[in-house]
Amino acid sequence: MTVTTRAQRRREEQKTGPFWWAGQIVSWLALFTVLCLLAVMVVIPHLGGGTAYTVLTGSMRPDYPPGQLIVVKPVPVEDIQVGDVLTYQLESGKPGVVTHRVASVNSSLSGEQQFVLRGDANNTDDAPIVAEQVRGKLWYSLPWLGYLNSALSASQRTWLAWLAIGGLLAYSLVMFAGAWRDHRGKKTS
Template identity: 70%
Template sequence: MRASLASCWRVPDSSRREAGTQAGLCRAAAMTVQTRAELRKEREKTGLFWWSGQLASWFALFVVLALIAVMIVIPKLGGATAYTVLTGSMRPEFPPGSLIVVRPADTEEIRIGDVVTYQLKSGEPEVVTHRIAAVSSSLSGEIQFTLRGDANNTDDDPVRPEQIRGKLWYSMPLLGFINSAISGQQRTWLTWAAAGGLLAYSMIMFAGAWRENQRKERT
């Protein structure tokens, strides 16, 4: 037996029994329509497009947070500095655009084969990242490092310990282009924006789960 919602607005017959029967059918029809709507919403929330959207949003959030962590957060926490490779002197391992992160190292820790970043002139900002080719001592007993780019045929000028900025910690291809485009102030903004975005997204997900739980309890 079927009853439509439209029939709920009809004036009942003179018989009280028939009116009660019709009212019951109307309530059943309303519940059926409501149940169908809820089932449709459930299917929408568990369908392929819904899951695809959820996975895409989580993946995008993960990528953004990972980039910020690799370029900003981890170097800062580790007392390291991020640089961008601008030339091809360290090809093929570090092509132009690579992000390299170096952190301070004692002179005794530097060995032949290590990749280090050093100042061309002590105290000046211009730096070069090459590989240690030899370690020697001057006539005065001072340690000197000989470096060479992997793609170069000649050694660099001798480097003194005070010129060394640090030893390679880790590197990432292509991220150097992004690193070069971000200023110091922008790094701070990005860190706070990422933290705020993650908090807001977590609150939205929690609120959605809470509303869904409340709806299920009412039904």
């Protein structure tokens, strides 16, 4: 027969009391939220060959307002159709990009395919672009995460991902050690 002291019972009650459960729920929700953010902002785009961008202007309102995170993925030029949302370079080979909707697909006099795009909230078309300027077609978008994307540099997002992975490993080791300690303590009593 095992004899438990009041202190042991109190410790056991504290491990399963309402504050303990509330702490567990909050910590798991926080962990789940961070992992989901990392997944949609870093991991999924990287694995899928996409690139995350932040909408900075209101030219694509109401569907893609400022602060929206958009992830674009390269597609074959032949698959681009009127109505698709593309991200393209303003000038070929330069980093500045714009995300607008395809208004028409044309051919130049030399037979090269050209795309005319327009922001959903704009009244005029953009200048025609060529295939080399297209960075990708909209894959998915998420509201407000663009602000977070803009606040963090690529290296900071990478460090955050590694920090989350390390945190998960440390948390699992602590949980394993606690379970082992509890199991060992029950055997000796």
